[in-house]
Amino acid sequence: MADRIVELQGLYARLGNGARGAVFECMINGQPAALKVYFEETFFHKERLAYEKICHNNLDGEIAPRYIGQVHLTRNDHHIIWSDIPRFQANPHIYSFDIYPHHTAIAMELLTGVTLYQASMRNIGDEQIKMITAELSTRLVTLHDVVGICHRDLSWNNAMIDKSFNLLSDTEVIPGQVRIVDFSEALFSSACSKKHFLDRCLNEMTNLGALVQLVADARPYYGEHEGQKLLFGVMEEEEEKKKEKNFKSAGDTDDKIDSDDEVEDNDEEVGDEETEDDDDLNRPAEHSYMSDDEMY
Ligand SMILES: Nc1ncnc2c1ncn2[C@@H]1O[C@H](COP(=O)(O)OP(=O)(O)O)[C@@H](O)[C@H]1O
Ligand SMILES: [Mg+2]
Numbered sequence: 001m002a003d004r005i006v007e008l009q010g011l012y013a014r015l016g017n018g019a020r021g022a023v024f025e026c027m028i029n030g031q032p033a034a035l036k037v038y039f040e041e042t043f044f045h046k047e048r049l050a051y052e053k054i055c056h057n058n059l060d061g062e063i064a065p066r067y068i069g070q071v072h073l074t075r076n077d078h079h080i081i082w083s084d085i086p087r088f089q090a091n092p093h094i095y096s097f098d099i100y101p102h103h104t105a106i107a108m109e110l111l112t113g114v115t116l117y118q119a120s121m122r123n124i125g126d127e128q129i130k131m132i133t134a135e136l137s138t139r140l141v142t143l144h145d146v147v148g149i150c151h152r153d154l155s156w157n158n159a160m161i162d163k164s165f166n167l168l169s170d171t172e173v174i175p176g177q178v179r180i181v182d183f184s185e186a187l188f189s190s191a192c193s194k195k196h197f198l199d200r201c202l203n204e205m206t207n208l209g210a211l212v213q214l215v216a217d218a219r220p221y222y223g224e225h226e227g228q229k230l231l232f233g234v235m236e237e238e239e240e241k242k243k244e245k246n247f248k249s250a251g252d253t254d255d256k257i258d259s260d261d262e263v264e265d266n267d268e269e270v271g272d273e274e275t276e277d278d279d280d281l282n283r284p285a286e287h288s289y290m291s292d293d294e295m296y
Pocket of ligand 1: 018112182
């Protein structure tokens with residue numbers, strides 16, 4: 001295993017901050033890369049093992065950032081010693097290395113694009129959500145069945161959508177456009193009972209359903225969305241009702257009333273409104289937010 005010196009050309013922007021590490025953009029040997037520095041070494045070892053296992057299996061589509069080799073950083077900030085490890089697939093792209101005695105880090109391919117959270121803030125379309133869901137579920141099943149890993153920390157911060165994927169037009173997802181990152185919570189099938197592993201995998205697939213619903217609901221500017229239309233409609237109606245009531249009560253009351261009476265009147269009105277609202281709630285909904293068929 002030959003060691004050679006590679007150049008780490010400084011750290012640039014912080015790409016993200018999580019519970020277990022901070023991820024920076026950097027240049028390694030003139031190539032853009034992402035560097036994840038871990039707060040605890042155990043997470044580093046777990047994530048490195050997960051990436052190694054992923055690379056051992058020659059997978060069609062990519063799941064995680066691609067893998068290249070193992071790198072040990074010396075005390076000198078600008079030089080890291082890179083030990084080649086066998087390459088398992090044609091396009092691996094991860095470096096892993098230790099920084100200072102108390103810090104470890106993994107250098108990996110820089111993913112350009114957005115997290116699933118950022119995608120939902122950018123008004124992603126329904127069709128795109130469906131395609132990303134299908135892609136994520138295929139990748140998770142591959143992780144579970146082929147690689148023997150349960151990710152256990154699936155969230156909208158740990159799924160990355162490539163910038164080549166159009167968030168608003170119905171083009172198919174191609175493998176590699178949806179990636180899963182952050183394997184620091186991974187469970188390995190080799191390290192627990194079969195039943196425990198299968199239970200965790202089942203939980204993960206259930207979480208995917210909840211995550212997709214969250215992404216769909218979180219879109220703030222989705223004006224065409226039935227749920228949003230319904231919500232704004234109800235709010236407007238309530239505003240109109242309030243205005244009408246205020247107008248009527250102002251017209252009915254000729255005598256001056258003291259402020260205490262006014263408060264009591266208002267309380268009664270609020271009480272009346274609540275019962276009307278309750279009736280509204282008991283009526284069948286005319287629009288459903290998103291039918292099950294639409295979602296899956
Ligand atoms: N390879 C990468 N390229 C670009 N951004 C990344 C990459 N890996 C992680 N990130 C960003 O950094 C954030 C934190 O990384 P993550 O691995 O999830 O750390 P943590 O374990 O602390 O949650 C992610 O949500 C994502 O936005
Ligand atoms: Mg994370």
